[in-house]
Amino acid sequence: MTTTLAIANQKGGVAKTTSVASIGAAFAETGQRVLLVDLDPQACLTFSLGIDPEDLELSIYHVLTQGTEAADVVVATDDGVDLLPATIELARAEADLLTRTGREQAIKAALEDLVDDYDWVLLDCPPSLGILTVAALTAAQAVLIPLQCETLSHRGVGQLLDTVHDVRRFTNRKLEVWGVLPTLFDGRTNHARRVLDTISETYDLEVVEPPIPxxxxxxxxxxAGRSILATSRTSKGAQAYREVAATLQKRANRPARKRKA
Known part of the structure; x- marks a missing residue:
């Protein structure tokens, strides 16, 4: 069974896209079949995986607004994951979808014929709480919230959780919050840990370990057009994402596959 996980935080600079690429690559290392979906008009995930959006004729925009089959847009990457790429055209999607009936279901419907080909679908949400994020939460079984370990970084978490509450109420009552993923963590200070404790206590959220350094x-x-798992395989950052991926696999009750020889 496919697990669709939205990675969401309307605040920028929290390593959201880095987390999507790295967790996806970590899943792929264990033999999981992975699809990443770039829902940010800035196309940072697409860029980071070595694909120039300007070279693309089709993108997730065409899937969501023009009825293009998602399978015709998917591209393979060197990290062993597939990608539904974004281009700047996606910036028009909010306006295009706004007047459409069932707009909150747009991503779920677009992926319907594709998700069974994968073990994991990771949705890289835009840094906003607009229709694309709402549609991503509607399509997902769970949401993970990357959060920079600084005092002001958790401002807005309450708004995101309010949006999650509304999605549960109206479009996806089974949506789960899998917790906060600490990023840009400086283990040399006690301040970062205090921030995490505050978030956990204030919002009653699980903190996914280990923190990403x-x-x-x-x-x-x-x-380099790759994730850190390819460019710095033995680094602390790469290993942290492998451990996070293992935690998420346990959460989804999904054992690692044996690698093919």
Whole structure:
């Protein structure tokens, strides 16, 4: 059975796209079949996996607004995951979908014939709480919230959880919150841990361990068009994402597959 997981936070700069690419690559390392969906008009996930959006004739925009089959848009990446890419055209999708009946179901409907080909579908939500994020939450079984470990970083978590509540009420009553993923974590200070404790207590959210450390290796990976698991395989950041992926696999009750020889 496919697990569709939305990675969402309307605040930028929280390593959301890095987390999608890295967790996806970690799943792929264990033999899982993975589809990543870029829902951000900035197309950062598409760029980071070595694909130039300007070279694409079709994107997730055409799937959502023009009825293009998702299977005709999927591209393979060097990280062993498939990608539904984005282009700047996606910025028009909010307006195009706004007047459509069932707009909240747009992503779920678009992926319906495709999801059974994968063990995991990871949705890289845009940094907003607009229709694309709502549609992603409607399509997902669960949501993971990446969060930078700084004092002001959790401002807006309440708004996101309000949106989750509304989605549960109106379009996806089974949506689960799998917790907060700490990113850009500086283990040399007590401050970051205090921030996590505050978030856990204030919002009653699970903190997914281990925290993702702050490292320059994350900035180097997109330039190579790969995830950190490919560019710095033995780094602390890569290993942290492998452990997070293992935690998520247990949460989904999905054992790792044996690698093919």
């Amino acid at each position: 702050k490292t320059i290796r994350f900035a180097e990976a997109p330039a």
